[in-house]
Amino acid sequence: xxGYRDEAKDFLESASISIGDRIRIEKNGxxxxxxxxxxxxxxxxxxxxxxxxxxxxxxxxxxxxxKIEKLEEGREPTMGGGExxxxxDPEKPDVTIIGTxxxxxxxxxxxxxxxxxxxSPSEIYxxxxxxxxxxxxxxxxxxxxxxxxxxxELWSKIGRAVGRELxxxxxxxxxxxxxxxxxxxxxxxxxxxLQNPPKxxxxxxxxxxxxxxxxxxxxxxxxAVSAAISDLGEVCVVMHGSSEDEFxxxxxxxxVRKCHTSRRDAFQTINDVPLGIIRDSEVEFLREKKGxxxxxxxxxxxxxxxKVALIKVFPGINPEVxxxxxxxxxxxxxxxxxxxxxxxxxxxxxxxxxSDLDVPVAMTSQCIWGRTNLRxxxxxxxxxxxxxxxxxxxxxxxxxVKMMWVLDKTQxxxxxxxxxxxxxxxxxxxETRPDVFLKPKTSSE
Amino acid sequence: xxGYRDEAKDFLESASISIGDRIRIEKNGxxxxxxxxxxxxxxxxxxxxxxxxxxxxxxxxxxxxxKIEKLEEGREPTMGGGExxxxxDPEKPDVTIIGTxxxxxxxxxxxxxxxxxxxSPSEIYxxxxxxxxxxxxxxxxxxxxxxxxxxxELWSKIGRAVGRELxxxxxxxxxxxxxxxxxxxxxxxxxxxLQNPPKxxxxxxxxxxxxxxxxxxxxxxxxAVSAAISDLGEVCVVMHGSSEDEFxxxxxxxxVRKCHTSRRDAFQTINDVPLGIIRDSEVEFLREKKGxxxxxxxxxxxxxxxKVALIKVFPGINPEVxxxxxxxxxxxxxxxxxxxxxxxxxxxxxxxxxSDLDVPVAMTSQCIWGRTNLRxxxxxxxxxxxxxxxxxxxxxxxxxVKMMWVLDKTQxxxxxxxxxxxxxxxxxxxETRPDVFLKPKTSSE
Numbered sequence: 001x002x003g004y005r006d007e008a009k010d011f012l013e014s015a016s017i018s019i020g021d022r023i024r025i026e027k028n029g030x031x032x033x034x035x036x037x038x039x040x041x042x043x044x045x046x047x048x049x050x051x052x053x054x055x056x057x058x059x060x061x062x063x064x065x066x067k068i069e070k071l072e073e074g075r076e077p078t079m080g081g082g083e084x085x086x087x088x089d090p091e092k093p094d095v096t097i098i099g100t101x102x103x104x105x106x107x108x109x110x111x112x113x114x115x116x117x118x119x120s121p122s123e124i125y126x127x128x129x130x131x132x133x134x135x136x137x138x139x140x141x142x143x144x145x146x147x148x149x150x151x152x153e154l155w156s157k158i159g160r161a162v163g164r165e166l167x168x169x170x171x172x173x174x175x176x177x178x179x180x181x182x183x184x185x186x187x188x189x190x191x192x193x194l195q196n197p198p199k200x201x202x203x204x205x206x207x208x209x210x211x212x213x214x215x216x217x218x219x220x221x222x223x224a225v226s227a228a229i230s231d232l233g234e235v236c237v238v239m240h241g242s243s244e245d246e247f248x249x250x251x252x253x254x255x256v257r258k259c260h261t262s263r264r265d266a267f268q269t270i271n272d273v274p275l276g277i278i279r280d281s282e283v284e285f286l287r288e289k290k291g292x293x294x295x296x297x298x299x300x301x302x303x304x305x306x307k308v309a310l311i312k313v314f315p316g317i318n319p320e321v322x323x324x325x326x327x328x329x330x331x332x333x334x335x336x337x338x339x340x341x342x343x344x345x346x347x348x349x350x351x352x353x354x355s356d357l358d359v360p361v362a363m364t365s366q367c368i369w370g371r372t373n374l375r376x377x378x379x380x381x382x383x384x385x386x387x388x389x390x391x392x393x394x395x396x397x398x399x400x401v402k403m404m405w406v407l408d409k410t411q412x413x414x415x416x417x418x419x420x421x422x423x424x425x426x427x428x429x430x431e432t433r434p435d436v437f438l439k440p441k442t443s444s445e
Numbered sequence: 446x447x448g449y450r451d452e453a454k455d456f457l458e459s460a461s462i463s464i465g466d467r468i469r470i471e472k473n474g475x476x477x478x479x480x481x482x483x484x485x486x487x488x489x490x491x492x493x494x495x496x497x498x499x500x501x502x503x504x505x506x507x508x509x510x511x512k513i514e515k516l517e518e519g520r521e522p523t524m525g526g527g528e529x530x531x532x533x534d535p536e537k538p539d540v541t542i543i544g545t546x547x548x549x550x551x552x553x554x555x556x557x558x559x560x561x562x563x564x565s566p567s568e569i570y571x572x573x574x575x576x577x578x579x580x581x582x583x584x585x586x587x588x589x590x591x592x593x594x595x596x597x598e599l600w601s602k603i604g605r606a607v608g609r610e611l612x613x614x615x616x617x618x619x620x621x622x623x624x625x626x627x628x629x630x631x632x633x634x635x636x637x638x639l640q641n642p643p644k645x646x647x648x649x650x651x652x653x654x655x656x657x658x659x660x661x662x663x664x665x666x667x668x669a670v671s672a673a674i675s676d677l678g679e680v681c682v683v684m685h686g687s688s689e690d691e692f693x694x695x696x697x698x699x700x701v702r703k704c705h706t707s708r709r710d711a712f713q714t715i716n717d718v719p720l721g722i723i724r725d726s727e728v729e730f731l732r733e734k735k736g737x738x739x740x741x742x743x744x745x746x747x748x749x750x751x752k753v754a755l756i757k758v759f760p761g762i763n764p765e766v767x768x769x770x771x772x773x774x775x776x777x778x779x780x781x782x783x784x785x786x787x788x789x790x791x792x793x794x795x796x797x798x799x800s801d802l803d804v805p806v807a808m809t810s811q812c813i814w815g816r817t818n819l820r821x822x823x824x825x826x827x828x829x830x831x832x833x834x835x836x837x838x839x840x841x842x843x844x845x846v847k848m849m850w851v852l853d854k855t856q857x858x859x860x861x862x863x864x865x866x867x868x869x870x871x872x873x874x875x876e877t878r879p880d881v882f883l884k885p886k887t888s889s890e
Contacts, residue, residue, distance in 0.1 A: 261784055262816075306763075342626055372706065437710070
């Protein structure tokens with residue numbers, strides 16, 4: 001009875017109900033059916049938490065006139081590693097879920113209540129039963145880190161694991177369960193390592209752990225598996241598309257960023273429409289995308305140069321920031337300039353020195369939306385003269401990851417610049433769309 | 446005939462029309478009335494540009510069946526500095542417009558076509574005639590820089606100029622014409638220098654210069670003067686609220702950021718509703734705000750400590766970035782962490798060293814929306830143990846400016862932390878609003 005105590009525990013025990021059982025609760029004339037979830041420590045003592053069939057969890061307060069009934073015995077908890085106990089169905093596509101850590105992977109085991117990163121097909125079944133209806137699920141754990149501790153070496157490791165699954169494992173699609181903090185960076189890293197993937201490579205996370213009533217883990221995981229068996233040949237991120245449990249969105253890996261610290265719809269496509277929308281595991285594409293192309297082989301070009309910095313520019317920034325990087329032998333610098341891609345004039349000599357030492361300096365914008373253009377104002381043209389080059393509407397985070405990837409492949413300054421400006425994985429939107437920006441609230445209601 | 450050549454020049458000269466004249470153009474049965482604007486160099490040779498009465502500029506192509514008529518002689522161009530040639534009306538409120546440079550100020554003189562920062566009341570009249578109908582306009586130039594070159598010293602200079610105008614100049618409100626690149630930073634700086642201002646202090650800019658047909662300068666300037674005579678006792682930013690010329694929005698100075706490189710509605714209030722909306726110079730407030738309070742005196746607390754850095758955190762960031770700042774004697778660091786306010790573990794020793802040397806380290810989030818919370822995950826609690834403190838939903842840019850301002854007032858670590866966490870000018874929203882986030886486009890139309 002993991003996590004339950006006092007009234008709630010007594011109430012459940014009186015009906016011989018265990019975690020995982022399918023139950024029905026009646027209260028004030030309302031009936032609710034679902035699977036009994038474990039509680040985290042320290043929750044209110046008089047609530048029970050049910051996972052509804054739509055994947056949403058709700059808490060119900062136990063009062064004197066609450067009635068409970070067991071509808072079906074729960075499955076026995078299994079603690080297995082990667083082994084499946086569900087017989088694969090040859091009619092269904094095969095999807096591999098790769099665990100890397102983070103909220104979605106580490107807490108998915110709600111039957112035991114333990115926070116651990118290993119998750120087996122049966123645990124996935126209990127958490128998101130729909131996924132095993134639409135695909136044969138295989139699981140693998142590559143690492144176990146909170147995503148703030150993700151790093152370029154792990155990006156390469158994940159990339160190689162994805163390549164193996166698609167090639168030797170013959171998966172029809174791969175899902176990567178990842179913490180949300182740096183999921184956008186990892187999505188970019190995979191997009192450059194696996195340019196033109198023949199099958200979907202889907203990152204998924206959750207903003208609320210699956211033992212919390214408002215968890216988004218189940219719906220996101222179901223959406224991610226749906227995307228992984230769809231007609232897609234791209235690296236993408238699947239997360240909630242609104243703060244309600246209405247739909248998930250598929251975001252291109254190089255155009256997405258976490259734009260909110262805690263909302264379920266924190267992930268947003270920048271400067272473009274999302275690739276697709278998923279309602280009840282049905283995928284609808286919203287724009288041109290690369291389709292599945294099983295003829296193409298899988299090539300993993302891993303490796304990232306770590307001597308690269310992403311520097312946000314601000315009024316009063318001291319040139320010693322840039323000088324320090326050049327002195328320490330940095331191989332590349334990505335600037336988050338102001339507006340169209342500007343920096344204060346006192347930085348110019350340090351940028352000139354970087355240029356003289358063949359350290360490429362690329363310009364992005366801290367505005368996030370829109371695109372850099374160094375030809376509008378004289379200050380932008382000055383930067384072009386100093387050898388700084390701009391990257392269109394590429395996100396700063398994507399540009400940083402791309403420069404690390406490019407510098408691992410070549411350190412020839414001309415080649416670096418030309419590769420950085422080339423649209424390798426959809427990271428540059430050819431034209432600015434007028435219909436994809438913020439809409440402020442303009443009424444007082 | 447500044448900027449006109451070939452067909453357009455011949456066409457205008459044939460009717461003895463000069464820049465600034467009110468004219469009427471008839472073409473294909475359509476009539477258009479407005480003031481003739483100068484052209485920039487290099488434009489098409491067969492277009493004339495008119496400023497319509499709603500402030501919008503349009504270009505009209507001259508063809509064989511285009512007819513032109515002069516309705517009214519333009520005002521003689523004046524080149525004056527701060528002197529008004531329009532007699533002040535004692536019934537109207539007094540507004541001082543302070544020029545600092547940037548697109549809105551430097552190109553406002555469309556009668557001479559010269560790009561210079563001085564602008565006189567008569568030039569304002571020609572550019573935005575509505576402003577002089579609602580207020581007596583006085584002008585003053587404090588500096589002339591593109592806003593990427595704005596710096597803490599100039600922030601103080603602008604703050605002192607605002608204080609003088611409100612106190613000795615007895616202005617009812619002050620408008621500051623500013624480049625858009627760093628207008629959010631300057632708005633924050635003024636918010637801390639002038640806490641609880643008795644009257645409106647309004648920053649305004651334009652995303653397109655006033656000699657371009659799609660300029661937003663006129664409407665923004667009219668909106669800014671309307672806000673400056675409204676019932677407001679805050680530092681705010683007034684800019685377009687949509688990509689059409691429908692309305693302007695009033696944003697609180699500490700909660701606004703430039704979110705697009707080029708759109709007219711680039712400025713957005715983050716984590717809250719804008720303070721107000723302006724339609725045709727009518728101000729409607731959308732939420733609680735500080736009203737005008739003329740009993741309160743004006744106190745300008747200027748000064749900013751320049752040894753402060755704003756550091757964006759990313760996977761693979763090297764601790765030497767933080768170590769370098771500590772070695773160089775930096776007095777404070779603001780981090781843009783991931784998610785709820787996290788950093789990779791390899792940074793911990795450098796943060797501990799900063800803490801040991803009494804260098805305050807404050808946490809904000811690169812998500813932009815939402816608020817930091819270091820108590821959710823163990824990694825956040827580790828940061829609290831290292832002495833890092835989080836700033837709620839304060840914007841990273843605002844936090845940077847605030848730390849510079851605070852460190853100029855005190856360098857006692859406890860006082861710095863306590864002032865940074867205190868809500869001095871509305872920079873921390875007490876509660877997260879669920880209705881002020883991005884709405885993605887979810888259809889393919």
